Amino acid sequence: MPNDATPPDLFFAVDAVTLARRLVGASFTVDGAGGVIVETEAYRRDDAASHSFRGATPRNRAMFGPVGHLYVYRSYGIHWCVNIVCDASEAGSAVLLRAIEPTQGLEAMARRRGLADPRLLCAGPGRLAQALGLDESDDGAALAGPRFRIALPAYAPGVVAGPRIGITKDVERPWRFALAGSRFLSKPMRIATAKVAGTNGRV
DNA sequence: CGTTAGATCTCCT
DNA sequence: GGAGATCTAACGT
Numbered sequence: 001m002p003n004d005a006t007p008p009d010l011f012f013a014v015d016a017v018t019l020a021r022r023l024v025g026a027s028f029t030v031d032g033a034g035g036v037i038v039e040t041e042a043y044r045r046d047d048a049a050s051h052s053f054r055g056a057t058p059r060n061r062a063m064f065g066p067v068g069h070l071y072v073y074r075s076y077g078i079h080w081c082v083n084i085v086c087d088a089s090e091a092g093s094a095v096l097l098r099a100i101e102p103t104q105g106l107e108a109m110a111r112r113r114g115l116a117d118p119r120l121l122c123a124g125p126g127r128l129a130q131a132l133g134l135d136e137s138d139d140g141a142a143l144a145g146p147r148f149r150i151a152l153p154a155y156a157p158g159v160v161a162g163p164r165i166g167i168t169k170d171v172e173r174p175w176r177f178a179l180a181g182s183r184f185l186s187k188p189m190r191i192a193t194a195k196v197a198g199t200n201g202r203v
Numbered sequence: 204c205g206t207t208a209g210a211t212c213t214c215c216t
Numbered sequence: 217g218g219a220g221a222t223c224t225a226a227c228g229t
Contacts, residue, residue: 041221049221051214059213076222077211083221096221126222166221186222 006143006150012068012086016042016093019086021177023095025157029149030132033105035122037097038179039186041164043083045092048169052092062140064091072129072139079126080135084143098125098165098176100132101184108133124186162190 012019020042028034043050051060051073062071063085071083071094087093100122102109109131110116122128129135143150158180163171165187178189 043221051221054215057214073221074212076220077213079222081221098221124222164221168220 004151006148007152009066009068009144012084012143013088015087015090016044016095017175019084020095020175021159021161022152023084023097023150024159024177024179025153027103027149027151027153028097028100029104030134031105031108031147033108034100034132035103036101036179037099038101038182038184039097039099040177041096041098042175042177043094043096044087045090047173047175049164049167049171049173050092050094052094056092060092063094065140066142068143070134070138070141070143072134072136074136075126080129081125082129082132082134082138096125097128099123099178099182099184099186100128101179101182102131119184123184127186160189 020040023037023040026037028037043052045052047053052063056064059073060071062069063083065085067086067088069085071085072080075081082097083094084097085094102118102121106118109121112133113121113127113131120127122131160178160180161174162176163174164176178185
C-alpha cells in the first residue's frame with residue numbers, strides 16, 4: 001500500500017469501525033489544505049445513532065452509494081459534517097471525520113474559518129468541514145478525485161477509543177477513535193482508567 | 204471555569 | 217411539533 005497517494009476503493013470497503021481506527025494518523029487534504037486526521041467516529045447500518053439506521057432518505061443517500069465517496073450532511077441547520085462511505089457488504093456505513101491537526105494550507109483554512117488559532121481550525125466536525133471548504137456540493141464526491149488526497153502513516157500510531165460525542169442512542173459503543181495525546185481533538189478523550197484524585201481525569 | 208440560548212435544515216411522529 | 221453525529225457568544229460562578 002503506497003502511503004503517498006489516496007488508497008484504492010478496496011481500502012474503504014471495510015467495516016466502519018475498522019476504517020475509523022485506520023484513518024487516525026492519516027493525512028487528508030482538500031485542494032492542498034488539511035492535515036493529520038486525529039479523531040474519527042464509526043457509524044453503521046445496524047446502529048441506532050446512525051443516519052442510515054432507518055434506511056435511505058434524500059439526505060443520506062450517499063451513505064448507500066459507492067465506498068470511498070463522501071457523505072456530507074447539514075447539522076443543526078447550520079454546519080456541514082463530512083463522512084467517508086465504507087463497507088460495501090453493509091450499505092449505510094460511514095466514518096465521520098471529527099478533527100484534524102492542521103499542517104497544510106493554514107492560510108486558506110484560517111480565512112474560511114475566520115480565525116487563525118490552529119487548535120480551533122478543525123477541532124470538531126462542523127469546524128473541519130468549514131476549514132476544508134466542504135459543503136453540500138461535495139456530497140457524494142469520490143475521494144479518488146484530484147482535489148482529495150489521503151496519505152496513510154508509515155507506522156501505526158497510538159490510537160485510543162471511547163464513546164461517541166453528541167449522540168443520544170447507542171451511546172456506549174466505543175466507536176470514537178483519536179490519536180493518543182493529540183491536542184487537536186474536538187473534546188478530550190474520556191480516560192478509560194480510574195480517575196486520579198485531583199486531576200479531574202486528566203494527566 | 205461552568206451553563207445556556209440561539210442559529211434554522213432534515214427527518215420522524 | 218420536536219429532536220438532532222454542532223458551534224458561538226453571552227453570562228454566572
